[in-house]
Amino acid sequence: MNKSSCTRVSFDFTHTFLAPVYILVFVVGLLANGWGLKYLLHNCKKLKIINVFVFNLGLADVLYLLTLPPLMGSKLIFGEVFCKITRFCFNLNLYGSIGFLTCISVYRYLAIVHPMRVMGRITVLHSVGISVLVWLLTCSSAKRLETSLGCYDTTSKIYVEDYLKYSLGWTLTGFCIPFLIALGCYGHVIVVLCRTNTTDKVLKQRSLRLLFILILLYSICYISYHVLKNLNLWSRVLSKQRQCRKWFDAVYIAHQISRGLVCLNSALNPLVYLHGEENIPAQLRQLLLRARGTFRRLFLSISNSVPVAQTADEEIISLH
Known part of the structure; x- marks a missing residue:
């Protein structure tokens, strides 16, 4: 189907979908990363090699999370300079997270x-x-x-063909190769642990959980984003060539959803903290218990402050 131009989904969808995602990621990610970094700094005297990578992973997340609040509105009000800073922090967090996750995977494999x-x-x-x-x-x-x-999610229409090639090259070097390295490391670890009968069962379970977390992070956050980003660029190239396809709109919507999902890595990365130290799971349970107790007391105080509802007779009288 050839047309002079292709009709696309309204850009309002982007703001409608991404704003709630940004709010969720900001709150959960800042609390989780803040707690994780605080724990690592508190125990810096017995710093381990892997904790250096975990600390830098959390630092990359926090730097990105601090740029999210202005994006929660319908319009960016801080101008092009802040927009460029946001794009820089986004890419820094995305590929920094992949890099440090790969470092963690390689170190655990060697150890x-x-x-x-x-x-x-x-x-x-x-x-x-x-x-x-x-x-x-x-x-x-x-x-x-x-x-x-610049201040585009991908690039302007003029350079879309060149940027598609650049995006494919960076997807290969910045995502695919690190992903295969990490997957290969954990896959080999699982094979070795399963073949060794003397290996501690706790170590096996921890390694299996780490492999699951790795696959979860890459599947939800990274794979979908890179695949759909390049598909969306390809649809723009075809659209520029006056070729329209029925799947253009679906790819555009899916790409916007993947932009929200890739931000979730800042909230999911703290799962790595659960395996950096043996004491962290116990401390996390205590923290969750305290939070639940605080919310319960807050709910009870609010419930006690609400005035008692009128009886049915009083409501009838008041209506007259």
Whole structure:
């Protein structure tokens, strides 16, 4: 079907869908990451190699979460400069999270599968150096993306063909390769643990949970975003060539939904904290119990302050 132009879904859908997602991610993500970072800083004297990666993962999340409140409205009121900062922080968080998750996966693989080669050779200083390298690479990439995007979610119509090629290349290097590395590491870990009868059952369960979290994060947040982003770019290329397809609108809507889902990584990444230290699950349960008690007391106080409803006779009298 060839037309001079293709009708697209109203852009109001983007604001209608994303605003509630941003609110949820901001509240949950800030509380979870704030608690996780506080715990790591409180126990910095017994800092472990993996906690360096976890700390940087949480830091990348917080930097992005702080840019969300102005986006919760229907319009961006802070101008193009803030918009570019937001795009930069988004890409920094996205690929920084993928980078640090990959570092965590590789370290756990080495510690479990090759413990004799790793013990004593990899230090906290090494993990700090690797973290700095990840930051430098992601900052450089995020800056290039922000420069090419400007204040667009992808790019302007003029450069859409070139940006599709660039997006596919960055999807391969910034997403697919790290994903395959992380998946391969955890897959090998599970195989080794299942073949070794002497391995602690707790270690097996923890590794299986980490593999599940990894697959969850990549499936919900990262895979859908990259696939639909490139499909949406392709639909724009075809539309520019005056080719319209029935699936254009569906891809556009799905891409906007994936933009909300990819933001969820800032709220889901703290799940990694549950496996950085053995004491964290117990402390998290205590925190949840305290929160439940606080909400219960608040609900009771509000209920007691509400005046008693009128009886049926009093309501009839008042109506007359």
